[in-house]
Amino acid sequence: MIECYSLSGEFYESPMCFTDFDDIKNKLDFGQENIKDFPIEAIISLIDEYSKKISRDKELLREEGTAFLTFYLKKNSIDKMVDLSTGNKNYLNGFVDVGNGKYIKAQRKGLICHWIAGNVGTLGIYSLIQSLLCRNSNLIRVPKELISITLRLLKPLKEVEVNLNEIYYRGEDLLKAISLVYFKSNNFSLNNEMSSIADGRVFWGGEEALNSVKKLTQKTTCKDIIFGPKYSFAVMDREAVESIELEKYLEKLAIDIITFNQKACSSPHVVFIEKGSVSLDEVGNRFAKVFDKVSRKYPLKHIDQGAAAKIINKRAEYGLSLDKMLYNSKCFNYTILVNNSINLEEPIGYRTVFLKEVPDVFEIKDLITPKVQTVGIAFNDKSKALSFTEEITRRGADRVIALGSMNIYDYPWDGMIVMHELLRWCSLSLSEDL
DSSP states (O other), X not given: OEEEEEETTEEEEEEXXXXXXXXXXXXXXXXXXXXXXXXXXXXXXXXXXXXXXHHTOHHHHTSXXXXXXXXXXXXXXXXXXXXXXXXXXXXXXXXXXXXXXXXEEEEEXXXXXXXXXXXXXXXXXXXXXXXXXXXXXEEEEOOGGGHHHHHHHHGGGGGOXXXXXXEEEEHHHHHTTEEEEEOOTTOHHHHHHHXXXXXXXXXXXXXXXXXXXXXXXXXXXXXXEEEOOOEEXXXXXXXXXXXXXHHHHHHHHHHXXXXXXXXXXXXXXXXXXXXXXXXXXXXXXXXXXXXXHXXXXXOOOOOOHHHHXXXXXXXXXXXXXXXXXXXXXSSSSOEEEEOOOOSOOOOOOSSEEEEEEESOGGGGGGGOOTTEEEEEEEOSOHHHHHHHHHHHHHHTOOEEEETTOXXXXXXXXXXXXXXXXXXXXXXXXXXXXX
16 A cells, blocks of 8 residues: 655645555656746745745754755755756756757656655655756655655745746645655565656665665666665874864764764764874874763764664773773763774764774775765865875765765765756757758
């Protein structure tokens, strides 16, 4: 059974139920047709107004990740993303003359089906917004635990309206190109049917879920965008560690760690510092003091039993070891595990981070594989940062960013210009005498 929580611009706290996707797809087709002539400027303005609505909702802003989302949805941010994704936003409005009798337009892909993971409540909105900018219709399957927050995030879109060249455009029309559904993740029949009607598939999830989805039926013309399991860590060079800015860097790093309880692919699990005049012990002590301060403002509200047991065992291991160090709060607000093994540790989560020292930050390049997504850095030299980024991205890392911004969704993401992938690039070539 398919539980449908939004359709035709309406929301349902008690879901409508369907046995197949026929009616849902028909209504989404209508919604897609309804926005086909929306100028890209109108869609961007609607999203900007939507951002303002969310930012004024204090209850919604308390939800983890919502503040990041509002910045992402602002006009300045969306404008830059559209320009980067298309090269010229006019390609989205009509055929553009590129010379020698050739015209190019970025057409919508069609129906985009999204499978959303349960680790971050705002995830689905990011791929949805990029798909709406392409004027696609969107069928979104969310985990049961994210239905409530996803509905709360979408509802403000219904209230926005903009005037462009004396024509009014409404957020409600964008919502008609969206349907939010739930069905059990192990229901192969419904997963397969949803996959078979997709012109594009967006997957957010772990290895097992992604392997299952890859077995589903799909159109030969269907485009897949896969956000699979990734690993992220942080690096601080010698100059940053020895600078008067060290505490500021550590505070930004602490925010990166506590956000989403390290459940996001962009969350750091290991911190490498370059050896210099400041000892690893001193960095650990200062990091613990920063964590104490940050945790008073953002205390850990919940931890499951399994994670708590893992952290207790790791604390015991490091506390009793002669060649390791441990810094931790009395409860579970933070755990800093210090060792000298130059490797990427198995993630534990819930504000648990490994701190390590390396002779040279460039040695870290040997740890890089395509599984590495984000590397947060504190470098005081731009040319060194560029050289380091060149080395690690060549080996597979997708994204290098300043500490404090690791969990801000930007573009490219996972090595892709996502919006570009959600379009069909079409051309018209005429004889030059026309």
